[in-house]
Amino acid sequence: MAEIKYHKHYLPLSRPELVERLKAALKPARFEHVLRVEQTALTLAKANHVDLEAASVAALCHDYAKQRPDEDFVRVIKANHLAPELLNYGNAIWHG
Incomplete structure (x- = not known):
């Protein structure tokens, strides 16, 4: 699939x-996964006529x-005084 060009709508x-x-921040297996x-x-996104840039940024x-x-x-x-019950969860929830 051809690489898409970002138009800086979602990040600069x-x-x-x-x-x-991402390559610098992630382990190789995680990087290949994203x-x-x-x-x-x-x-x-193409099949459902969704913004390709948004799909790319979100996926990566x-x-x-x-x-x-x-x-x-x-x-x-x-620090952000978020709901204390969030402390009951772990990385599987937090990273999202």
Whole structure:
């Protein structure tokens, strides 16, 4: 599938810039996973007439925080005075 061009509607990065940031931040297996998810998302977006840029950004970023330590999420929850019951969950919920 051909690479799409971002028009900076969702973030101030080009797709190659986003991909490079993800490659630097994620383990190789996770990085390859998000690239595959993007291809699936683009196929579905085309079939359903959905914004390709939105589908690409969402797919590529969906696991960006997956490898973050739990302490990072707890700190954000507390600092932003989010619902305390969020502390009952874990990374499977938090990273999303």
